[in-house]
Amino acid sequence: MDYGRIYEIVNGHTRFYADSLPMIASENITSKFVRRCYLSDLGHRYAEGKVGERYYQGCIFIDEIESSAIALTKELFEAEHANVQPVSGVVANLAVFFALTDPGDKIMAYSVPCGGHISHDRVSAAGLRGLSTLYYPFDNDSFEIDIDATRNIALKEKPKLFVLGTSLILFKQPVEEIKEIADEINARVMFDASHVLGLIAGRQFQKPLKEGADVMTGSTHKTFFGPQRAVILCRRELADVIDRSVFPGVVSNHHLNTLAGYAVSAMEMKIYGEDYARQVIDNARKLAERLHELGLDVVGENRGFTETHQVAVDVSRHGGGEKVAEKLEAAGIILNKNLLPWDSLKDTVNPSGIRMGVQELTRLGMKEPEMEEIAEIIYGVISGKISEKEAGNRVKQLKSEFNTIKYTFEEHLAYEFPEIC
Known part of the structure; x- marks a missing residue:
């Protein structure tokens, strides 16, 4: 196979989707304004570290892009702190697990059949951190967590982190109720908003951070308008530990071409x-x-x-x-x-x-x-x-x-x- 065949395959894929639902x-599909960033010189460059605290020279323009992305993200989600460096939702979740838990800790999450994402479970990011996942008792008829049964398990098992937000997500989830349980045992609440990030930004879904979540993660390419990457939003008190867990924890260079694309998509989301x-x-x-x-x-x-x-x-x-x-x-x-x-x-x-x-x-x-x-x-x-x-x-x-x-x-x-x- 030569490079020309790869181009033929790419075009074939595009035609297939042009004729499909x-x-x-x-x-989701990105606009040309977002796509233009993909092919820019940013795709060749590195910018390890934070804005204004880089480990390489030549980052003055990248700092401006990242600063804009952070400001737009905080505004869209009414967040005290935002980190826009994770390159995927799983990476964002892994960073939070590193920030808020220790190996051997227990967390509570939805099981995969009940909609939970694999990164919340022992076979993926949670397991890589050495965490043990307990599953929320789930009522199949109401499609809801059983809060009383969850409290009983939590008081006995003392999970360090409660994970909400799911891969199959049809309805709002009980952030306030889970936060009450978490406060009883000095635990934290994380909401994985990957699937509903655009609905939250568009003011048409619940606001997990306002309802008590300590941290919200989300990939930017599902209901949001962006390229494939992710964000983490949190309370100001957790900013330093979250940032350290992202870099140098689970991210080195953070794919600057899609970072720029994300900034453009956040502008689109703000308006439309x-x-x-x-x-x-x-x-x-x-x-x-x-x-x-x-x-x-x-x-x-x-x-x-x-x-x-x-x-x-x-x-x-x-x-x-x-x-x-x-x-x-x-x-x-x-x-x-x-x-x-x-x-x-x-x-x-x-x-x-x-x-x-x-x-x-x-x-x-x-x-x-x-x-x-x-x-x-x-x-x-x-x-x-x-x-x-x-x-x-x-x-x-x-x-x-x-x-x-x-x-x-x-x-x-x-x-x-x-x-x-």
């Missing part, structure tokens, strides 16, 4: 985030309602299905999540299989659920009528009432009408091919 809940976040939630709810009307087992009916960008469906009656996700991919609908609270970890290969997100489709300008049409195509494929080929044609036709990025300084085509390719 991207509904992976952890992805509220309208965008409101439409995201409206779209997700409409999609869930229509899927339910058509007869699919949409999770969370008793709570209105969703308060975020995500919709989850139990497709165990239709062959399970793997089979359904593959059928939908063949029709140009890109989402993922997902464990649900009633699944076992043994079901990871073929769980009972699928998870979808509407944030990227919303950024392309889709609204409630398009969500209804998408629901009908999804139902048609799952039920076998329309062929994958027919569904694919409908998907291409629909997507052809929505190929422009909205909620940015100047609307533009979403799937442009760089000249180098």
